Amino acid sequence: MIKAIIVDDEPRNNTILRKMLEGFCPDVTVVADATKAADVKQLLQTTDIDLLFLDIEMPGQNAFSLLDEIMPVKFNIIFVTAFDNYATKAFRYNAIDYLLKPVNIDELQLAIKKVSQTPDLDTINHQLQSLIQQLSRQQNPGKLVLQTQEGMFFFNYEEIVLCAAEGSYTRFDLLNGKSILVSGNLKKFEAMLPSAVFIRIHDSFLVNSTHIRKYNNGKGGYVELSNGKTAEVSVRRKSDFLSRFRI
Numbered sequence: 001m002i003k004a005i006i007v008d009d010e011p012r013n014n015t016i017l018r019k020m021l022e023g024f025c026p027d028v029t030v031v032a033d034a035t036k037a038a039d040v041k042q043l044l045q046t047t048d049i050d051l052l053f054l055d056i057e058m059p060g061q062n063a064f065s066l067l068d069e070i071m072p073v074k075f076n077i078i079f080v081t082a083f084d085n086y087a088t089k090a091f092r093y094n095a096i097d098y099l100l101k102p103v104n105i106d107e108l109q110l111a112i113k114k115v116s117q118t119p120d121l122d123t124i125n126h127q128l129q130s131l132i133q134q135l136s137r138q139q140n141p142g143k144l145v146l147q148t149q150e151g152m153f154f155f156n157y158e159e160i161v162l163c164a165a166e167g168s169y170t171r172f173d174l175l176n177g178k179s180i181l182v183s184g185n186l187k188k189f190e191a192m193l194p195s196a197v198f199i200r201i202h203d204s205f206l207v208n209s210t211h212i213r214k215y216n217n218g219k220g221g222y223v224e225l226s227n228g229k230t231a232e233v234s235v236r237r238k239s240d241f242l243s244r245f246r247i
Contacts, residue, residue, distance in 0.1 A: 025109060037066045074121055081100060161229070
């Protein structure tokens with residue numbers, strides 16, 4: 001049995017969705033509902049659930065701001081929204097589902113079916129981080145939003161000098177000399193950053209081309225960056241790298 005909480009700022013919507021679940025999704029039991037983000041946080045402290053139906057737009061705090069406060073989550077999430085502008089490719093990059101209001105019964109049943117096929121909780125949290133970052137990037141096209149246990153950090157592209165792979169994490173070296181380590185492999189962040197500015201020069205390095213100060217010849221060679229660091233250019237990426245500068 002899937003234990004669920006429904007969150008919508010309109011009580012009537014909570015009632016409608018609850019009745020739809022009772023009538024057409026017998027595997028789901030609604031254990032509570034809420035109309036405010038503050039109530040959700042309180043409920044989650046005392047209630048173990050498998051699924052959260054979460055309205056995106058709520059007074060005072062939207063769904064993504066709420067999730068930023070409560071992550072990592074221990075349950076699946078189905079977003080519910082009346083606004084089609086949220087149905088962007090950012091959602092399609094993740095297994096997490098969403099429903100448009102008024103909720104269609106067939107789409108609801110399909111979403112519930114997907115819940116049982118959803119990956120482990122680590123994957124869900126990574127997907128949520130990616131989703132939040134994708135949406136934030138759409139709203140802030142000149143910024144990258146990085147999620148850590150401390151919170152969300154917003155960086156202008158020009159502040160990022162080098163991105164370095166560290167296993168399943170990525171280290172961001174910044175213009176001010178500081179570094180930040182973020183969960184997610186380098187390929188994930190390469191897809192999020194503009195390819196016109198950031199160049200993959202090695203399996204382990206993605207550099208901001210505006211911060212390259214010198215290229216040193218060699219089998220693959222290496223670049224010197226504005227923060228004083230160097231990064232190797234791999235042999236197989238050397239040609240592509242040099243072609244960016246018409247060399």
